Structures are given as C-alpha cells and as structure tokens.
Amino acid sequence: MPDGVPPPLRTGSLRLRVSWASFGVFALAVIAFIVLVDWRFGVQSARELKDRVQARGDLVVSAARDSRDNHYLANKATGNGIRGTIVLPNGQEITGPGQGEPVDPLRVERQLTGKRNLILVADRTETSAAQRRLRQLLALLGVGTLGAAALVQALVIRLSLRPLDRMTSLARSIAGGHRGGRLAPTKKNTDMGRTAAAFDEMLDALEGAERQARESEERVRRFLADAAHELRTPLAGVQAAAEAVVQSSPESSFEDRERLNVLMAREARRAGRLVEDLLSIAKIDEGLELRWEPVDLLALARSEAERIRLLANHVQVVVAGTAVTVSGDADRLAQVLANLLGNARRYSERGGVVSVQVGQYGPWAYVEVADAGPGVPPADRQRIFDRLVRLDAARDRGSGGAGLGLAIAQGIARAHGGNLECVQPPPGQPGALFRLILPVQPVPH
Secondary structure: OOOOOOOOOOOOOHHHHHHHHHHHHHHHHHHHHHHHHHHHHHHHHHHHHHHHHHHHHHHHHHHHOOOOOHHHHHHHHOEOOEEEEEEOOOOOEEEOOOOOOOOOEEEEEEEEOOOEEEEEEEEOHHHHHHHHHHHHHHHHHHHHHHHHHHHHHHHHHHHHOHHHHHHHHHHHHHHOOOOOOOOOOOOOOOHHHHHHHHHHHHHHHHHHHHHHHHHHHHHHHHHHHHHHHHHHHHHHHHHHHHHHHHHOOOOOOHHHHHHHHHHHHHHHHHHHHHHHHHHHHHHHHHOOOOOOEEEEHHHHHHHHHHHHHHHOOOOEEEEEEOOOEEEEOHHHHHHHHHHHHHHHHHHOOOOOEEEEEEEEEOOEEEEEEEOOOOOOOHHHOOHHHOOOOOOOOOOOHHHHOOOOHHHHHHHHHHHOOOEEEEEOOOOOOOOOEEEEEEEOOOOOO
C-alpha cells in the first residue's frame, strides 16, 4: 500500500460482529457460572460428608470410654451410608451389619481406648449422583438461558443499531437529491450521539461547500458577463469612430477627423485600462508576487497626494500624521492609495477637502482617507469591494471606471497581511472614510 494512504475500511456486518461477540461473552459467563456452581457443590458435598463421618467417629470415641463391647461400638459406628469397623489389638476386625462394599469410599481412622482402632468408611456414590443430576440441570438451564439470551440479544441489537439504519437512509436520501435532512441527536455526549453530530456537521459542510460552489460559479458567470459588457462599450466606441473615419469623405474638415481620432484613442484607453484591471484581479486570485522592502507610509501618502494635486487642482488634499514604516511592495501600496485618493477626488466638489491621516495603533499601521462627498450607505460598505460594483449605476462610465479599483485595492491590502475597509465617519463628518491597515511587523514571505 502506498505511503500515506490509509488502509481500506473493514466493512463486515456490525450486527453479526456485535451479536457473536456479545453472545460469546455471555456464553463464557454462563459456562463459568455452571463450572463454579458444580465445583462449589462438589466441595460442599465432600465437606458435609466428611463432617458427618467425623461426627460419627466422635460419637463412637465418646461411647468407647464407657463400653468395652466391640460389637456394640461397631453397630453404633455403622449406618446412614457409613460402615464402622473395630480393629482389635490382635488384628481381629468387627464390622457393623448391613453395609456393603463402598464404590467410592471415604476412609477415616480414629483411636479408641484399649488400643483399639476405629475405621469409618463412607460411600461418596450418593453425593456424586446428586452432583451429576445438578450438572444435568445446570446444562439444561444453561442451554435454555443461551437460547433466550440469543433471541433477546437479536432484538436489543436491532433496536440499538436503528440509528445506523437511519443514517444509511438519510445518506441515500441526500444522495438522491433530497437536501436539508439531519439526524439531530438528542444527546451529543454518547458514542452514537457524537457519531450523529459528526454526520450532521459533515452534511452542513458539504451543503455549505456546494452552496459556496454554486455562488462562486454564479459570481464568475456574472463577473464575466459584466466584464464583457464593460469591454463592449469602449470597443463599440472604437469601432464606431473607426468606421466614421473610414467612411469620411476627403472634404471632411480637419476638426471632424481630429474629434474622431480623439474619441477612438479615449475609448481604446478605457478598454486597455479595463483589461489591465482584469489582469490585476487574476494576479490577486493566483497570489501576488510582491517586492518586499521598508515603506514609509507617510512619505508615500504625501507623494500620492502631490500627484492628485497636479491632476485635479480643484480639490485640496491634506496629509497629516506620524511616520510609520511597514514592510511591503511600495508600488502596490501606492496603487492602493492612488485608488483611494482618486475616488475621493472624483466625489469631491470644487473646493472640497480630502484628508489623509497616517498613524499607528498597537501592532497595526493605518492610513485613513476621508472626503466630503455624498458618502457610502452603511448597507453598501461591504458591497463596494465586490468586483464590477458601482453604487451609482447611472454615472458616466468614462469618469467612474469599471468598478474594479476597490476590489484590486483590497486584494493588495490582504496580500500584505492587512485589510481595506469602508468605515463609519465620525459624527458630524460628511462623506466617506476608507481605512487601510497594515501590520507593522514584516509579513513572512
């Protein structure tokens, strides 16, 4: 078997294994009980017989102190399955009447007065017969008990394994397309409860993964449709301008041809910018390759603010805060700030103020970009980071972009181990507030 591959699961019948195992244990217990009872009965019977013989011997010894009649003593020692024999000093033996030769003898000797000996012999045949009858009775009871136990055990195991049958039915039902079924165990601290809870968790995870896969597929489909729609607009403009240039007559004015050329170049730039954004999104999904170096966020914010001032002198950009150095890709972080400042400039009216605040809070560095524009509704502060999302659908696409900038910026921030989010502005402050957070400590790479 290859390394790392678990061995195949043994799928023998659990009902048969449990049945045979429990029946075997019960059968061993019954056999052990029978053997113990038989042994105990034999020991007790032998002890009682020996005690009876000893008691008879004590009686004869006591009588021998007062009597010299050996026949009387022999008769007194004989009876109730015991044969008594008096052995005289000259070797003569006097045996009590009516007792035959024992088959399984128990022999006890006692010393009497006058140098006489008493020999008591008991027959253990009756005790052995009683033990044999007990064995037969125990065997019959054992067989009957095992038979009844087998029937009860089959019923109990069937009831005990019913949850497994329900799991099997539920699994087949889900495999047939019926989603949403669960076992919902009443107790999760038992072995069956833990198994059922794990089964439900697995179903939740599978259905969640399936739902996420459908949602992801739907997002990809919607993204492709939106991207195609976004590309179609500038391409249609380029095509229309090109056809107009081709169909224009030599008598057309220079201004008309120049206007068409400018239109064609502008639409081509829009298409190129959208393609670049799509490529950036693809790189983020695959994992950005960053050039790690120390980056001064305050200096980077001032540089990007100066660039915005040159592009749009109708807004005022104010940068404040303290110098904070992080480890990251300066070009990628500049791309994030450029997107945030560009959005703030786009939504600011003439004479508006865009403020940039740089600082550090614990192990995190932050850059906050605030504008005095219309702001972002609380319900849309997460959605604006989705791809190809623009809150103002009627806004001119040429000025608003394709709705990929914030998604790209957030992806770059997360690649640096931080995040980009739209937060609630302070009370009394209009507009939108975006916060970029980055770890002060270098991200392992």
